[in-house]
Amino acid sequence: ALKHMWPGDLRAIFGTLHDLNSAVFGSGRKPFIFQEVIDMGGEPISASEYTGIGRVINFIFGVKLGQVFRNENKASNLHNWGEAWGMPNSNDVVVFIDNHDNQRGHGGGGGPLTHFEPRPYKLATAFMLAHPYGFTHLMSSYNFDRSNTDQGPPHNGDNINDVTINADLTCGNGWTCEHRWREIYNMVAFRNIVMGQNLQHWWDNGN
Structure with a gap:
């Protein structure tokens, strides 16, 4: 976890990184950096301390979205999903539904959706991939005894x-390989096409 290192030290370390191979990535391209800083609100160390260095992983994202697709919150409330929900700026975060830690109740916990609930998990992942908020990160798991x-x-x-x-x-x-589920890999293709576009023409039925 990056919160165990001072932001200034990390900035100095990352500042020594060379540009990526120009033959592959083009000239002047930097490595993509994202950082684990668990910030569920009220933490002594804030994710915002690290956003000037690279993106931070948004742990609140999957918990709040899981509540919607478990019918604990209305899907219609997602009309302003993103910063209006008290989450960081879209350009500062990597978003995900679950990871290897919190699907086991560790590292932020909060009861995220996992592959053990495949239907709402697929729906939540599809929404994540369809929505422009954040840089998306998919999980690929193996089965285990909970x-x-x-x-x-x-x-x-x-x-x-x-x-x-x-x-x-x-x-x-x-x-398990969630990234190979049809609903998910099709939405990856969708996101690759619409990436960079704004969300328009939202509709819901109030539920």
Whole structure:
């Protein structure tokens, strides 16, 4: 977690990074930096202390969106999703539904949606990918016993299981691979097309 280092020290370290390979990325391009600073509000260390260095991971995003798609809040309230919900500026954040820590109740917790609730998880991820707020980050998991949050990846003896690919392009052999779910990879394609455009013509039925 970046909050264990002073922002000034990080700025000095990142300032020594070379530009990316111009043959691949073009001239003068810098590495993309995003930082884990868990800030659920009222934290002694604020994510805003680090936004001048690179994007920060927005942990509130997935928790609030999960509440909507669990029907704990109205979907119609998403009409002003983003900064109006008390979240940082869109250009300062990386957003996600869950990660390897909080899907196990660690690292921010807050009860995010996970692959164990596939229907609302797919809906929330689709909304995230359709909405212009933030730079999106997808999770790709393996199945684990929720009573044992320290359980490692699927394995056989001392060897981690290979990731097998099913006929429908999903993963098998104990791997979840949310990024391969049809609803999600189709929305990745959608986002790649509309990226940079504003949200227009919002409609809801009040629910």
